[in-house]
Amino acid sequence: MTAASTIAALLAAGEAGRPAIRAPERPSLTYAGLRALAERTVGALNAIGIGRGDRVAIVLPNGPEMAASFVAIACGATTAPLNPAYKDEEFEFYLTDLKAKALVVQQGVDSPARAVAARLGVPVVELLPGEKAGEFALVGGTPGAAARPGMAEAEDVALVLHTSGTTARPKIVPLTHTNVTASAGNIARTLRLTPEDACLNVMPLFHIHGLIAATLASLAGGGAVICTPGFNALKFYGWLDAERPSWYTAVPTMHQAILQRAERNKEIIGRAPLRFIRSSSASLPAQAMKDLAAVFGAPVIESYGMTEASHQMCSNPLPPGAQKPGIVGLPAGPEVAIMDEAGNILPKGSIGEVVIRGPNVTKGYEANPEANAKAFTNGWFRTGDQGMFDEDGYLMLTGRLKELIKRGGEQVSPLEVDGVLSEHPAVAQALTFSIPHPMLGEEVGAAVVLREGMTCTERELRDYAAKHLADFKVPRKVVFLPEIPKGATGKLQRIGLAEKLGITA
Structure with a gap:
């Protein structure tokens, strides 16, 4: 695998006749087909005055056209994928903040983004899906000349995403072709991806995890990405059986939903073996890692990623390397170090802030x-x-750092408490969060989802936690929920959870 420094160069390495983009019940799009699609798309954009560095907002349902349009548009412009579930005012904020030169929407699919774009004077370009998975044509826009036509170069921005701001205004993260191809190459090497591999993508494609780990890393390895309409625990095993992927990547909440339905899908798991399972974007409870590995008979590779690093920073290795439950693994791409508040790099074994540098890391907001x-x-x-x-x-x-619970003079790591509560046999999921407290500043709370058919009281869980944790770390309040509130990408939301649940000290 040679290191490509642009998405077009990365596609050029794929074997012409091999499938690149697949989707359930659709003929696949080969590497030759995807390369031709990228050239046609760049030509179509150039003809309506859009070229390198111009931003194209993409609002499409999850699926093969979303994956292919991200890859093809990035070859000659800057992509800005947005969550199709946004409301009018959210689209207004993002389209304005991005200074979008065009908005791509699917023909026949209604979205509030259309009216917002019209109001803001942003040209709407419609995507018409073709017969093959991911194949499309773009129509619309006004004829014009692009200031910087042709295929993108290494330092051009391929992708812009906003950070998920918890309180502050979301920040724009520009990622160059060098950034995203370096990261895709890092992931492909970590997972030893080959042209024989196919990833079942259940992640949203407006999120760095789905765009880079599932889509671009698969293409960097010369294999295929199988594009589903998005995560659906009821359909997952049907896709597994029909598509026979060699791996899938997801966030912990998705893995836990997949585990809950594993027992009744044993036959499918037996006849559709996976080479490995990948987890990223949030901490995978140690118990979930052990359960997944046992149920699927495959190594579970927990990785650590973030938007600013074009996704991957560390990863557990494949066997014969050790996969350590509850630990995010070895540096897997950028240099990774631990730094104190004064900016000094600390020795092994010291606790501090995780810092990174390398070709996959953004140059700045x-x-x-x-x-x-x-x-x-x-x-x-x-x-x-x-x-x-x-x-x-x-x-x-x-x-x-901003989620650590500061109770009196003590610091509590929510991850540590999650880990202990998740080990209780009745607990399917646990999320520890801070509750404002007039005297201590913050108090420890936990939201818990019980396993199907199991019961447990708040008292029992607190007693269980007290056996494994110092007294100040034991949740003072445990709430039982049918489901823990999640953000758009399936991430559990710790910050502001007490307020959301109406819990006060």
């Missing part, structure tokens, strides 16, 4: 000198995560 001054120290990007390296060089995260 757009038009945000204040955020960049905070984010970069001596060329290292500060991730906002706290952690330490163990004796084998594996990174263990102890929590998001």
